[in-house]
Amino acid sequence: MENHNSNTSFSTAQNSLFDKISNSTVLKLFVILFLSLLLLIPLTLISDLIEERKTREQSVSEDIALNWGQEQVISGPVLAIPYRETIQKPIEKINDATTLEYKQTKWIFILPQNANITTDISPQQLSRGIYNSVVYNSSISIDGRFNKIDVTKLEIPAERIDWTGSRLVFGIQDFKGLGKRPLLSWNGQELTFDPDFNNLKLFSQNLVCPISVSPNENENHFKITLNLKGSKSLNFVPLSDQTNISARGNWANPSFVGAFLPTKRTIDKTNFSASWEIPSFSRKLPQQWSGDILPIYRFEKHKGSLTDDVELTQAATSTASSPIIPSDILVNSDMITINFLPDINNYQKTTRVAKYGILIILLTFTSLLFTEIIKKKRIHIIQYVLIGAAMVLFYTLLLALSEHIGFNPAYLIASIATVLLIGSFIKAITKDPKTALLFGAILGTFYLFIYLLMQLRDYSLIAGTIGIFIILAILMRVSTKINWYQFDNNHADQ
Template identity: 30%
Template sequence: MEHQKQKKSFGQWIKTSLTIRMLMMGFLILILLIPLAYIKDLIQERAYRQEEVVKEINQKWGNQVLLYGPILKVPYLTHHISKVWNEKLKTYETKDDITQHNAYFFPDQLDIDATIESETLGRSIYESVVYTSDIQLKGTFKAPDFKTNDIKEEDILWNKATIILNSTNLKGIKSNLNLQIGNNTYPLRSKFKKNAYMYTLETKFLNETDLPNSEKNTSFSLGIKINGSEELSFIPIGSETNVSMSSNWASPSFNGEYLPNPKTKEISKDGFKASWKILETNREFEQDFFGELPHISSSAFGVKLLIPVDEYQKSERAAKYGYLVISLTFLIFFLIQSISNITIHPFQYLMIGLALSMFYTLLISISEHSSFLQAYVIAGAAVVLLIAIYSKTILKSTKFMLFIAVSLIALYTFIFVIIQLESYALLVGSIGLFLILGTIMMVSRRIEWNKEA
């Protein structure tokens, strides 16, 4: 009889012990991290799928555009003199090995005016921002200086001089490229380069009358109409480079090595305008190169057209707070249970945790067909309503049900605010968590932790 009483007392202790309840809650939270991990994987999978679709759209329309030019290309000869033994004559002969190289000269003045007409293209539930840009390039070349490299005038092949233009996107070009230089027009044609990042367009040989010389600079102009996606960038190869851009896209991100002049930058709901002025002294490379053109794409600058809302990124940030939402919700139920002596079964905690996890799957699926705000409100309302109704059955109290509903609404609102913020996310999050911790500490004072069951 006494054994049965001790057995019953032990069973009752297991059922009512605060320590056992807390251990059980901790174990359930660990278990619920598994579906949260699967939800994060699902978000990443959907985001990856979006990237693949956007990449496919961009490839068909036209990829990112980086323009590098125009550049004056002038071939020249170098001589390697050596002594060669002539066995028949039994004497040394002088041998002149002649090699042809290219010299590249950047413009003295380069002015670029780009008008960007943007639009969004969609496939299924995914969208990509694309654009058509009308670009006008104007400027001047001054006389090339070969003396710095000790190249004689007779070794310069002026009759084989050309103009080249490099671009990362030939597919998107939608107009014939006719370079006006001097008194003549020269069409630009593609030159095949295997596995090239930058593609080259080159004119035929220039007339010597169109070449710059010591008496005069040579003016040039070129119009380009090109389809691209996401980014439009230039490399400032002029001794003075002036760039102006205007677009109907209202969410630009100015990137690269140089930012636009703050006084000229205008962004509104109707689009943006910006301009740059970059001098030779602002760059890390010189105005002419002998032998090969350098890789200077790291000096590029321009604009990136952003899609304002990245639903998957926000969903992923929301999912990172999943463990916090589950832990705090369990803690609320634990405090109610401990203060009011209501028994909540571990299975009921598990159902509440799974309902909280469902919030994120609802958020992802709904946000793919509407805005993030609408998806967040719908998913949050559904989960709060479900848990509130379920808690009414568990706790047998309308007062507790309303308290839980209000707590969940406040918690989801707090997380939504953190997700929207960028610069102040850490500050607001820290203050919010501090207030939550203080509230829990005040409420938990009513619990008799040392009470014997």
């Protein structure tokens, strides 16, 4: 009997201690904070899922580009004139000879005096499954002139120059984008380019045409026309002493980046036009140089891999008899680039929304705790866990829907579904429709706040900071109306 009373007394004391712990608002606050931090784990997994889907989209986009035509780079033309050079190589003494002489072909490279580039671009989106990739067709015309050829500064004897072997070299990035051979008009003579895979490797992929040049001609005029397909971006390497570029197309949101911004641009809902006037002052290359064949540029695709990773182990001689060192090689930042951005980047927006996940969870749990205290309705910690799971699931729902119907409709559907789910759950817990309606309105306001931040872009930081400040001010004001000891004194409804 005494043992039974002792057990009963221990059980009563244990229950009393458990009730005190369960009813402690401070302890519950710490449990909610711990739960919020715990929910960072599924939020991180969702961020990884977004990156995985984004990588999958990039893979499909690259596959489309491989079949259609990759990012294109228009470069040149460059006039190449061969000459013979006698090379003396020291050897071990053989028959009283200590050097070996042999002939080697080297080249004189001359850049145009001016080039006028005009292009009409027709971008479009190709679909594969649920993924889209921006591709384009373009018609390009390049006309200009070379000044009278004067190679005396290069100090090359005239008898060593092979004028009959002169070539005009023109570069693009991907031959697959060519529908037919580019045409060349050289001093009124109609010619065609042929691909060169072995000799004149000035560019990523080279088009070469034999031409007739003479040091006695005052000027040489050229015009190049071609139709070119590509994807994502169209790039130009300004090599002339004066380069003028005019581009237009039917795309609403192009991006102009690179070494020079357009001097004029017009963009509306369906079309754009832009023009550049580029002198040679910032060009890394001289107007003419001689020596071995070196790549003029190295192009880096958007995803970060190099399409042409060339070891620069050779040297050339400029007009000032100084070598062209690797720092003289042109890169993306020396080019003119027109990027064709997709209308909406769903993965980028979903990633930005997911970064606010912990903020929304904390605000929601705080609002739920205040609702619990003000309405004197107990909400179990397990129910907090279920509400947190529903909020985490919002981001997966947003990601899945945005791949099919776009970001804006997906955000609307996912947020409404989440608000209705949690609101109905609160109604079932509290048995009070007004409380559920109020909490649903608060949660909906949070989702609307995040959506507006997504639209503001440049002003999202200041808008977000002001918004959080206002929310904190409201919570501080509401907290002054609450008796924070009511649960500890067991005045809450059980």
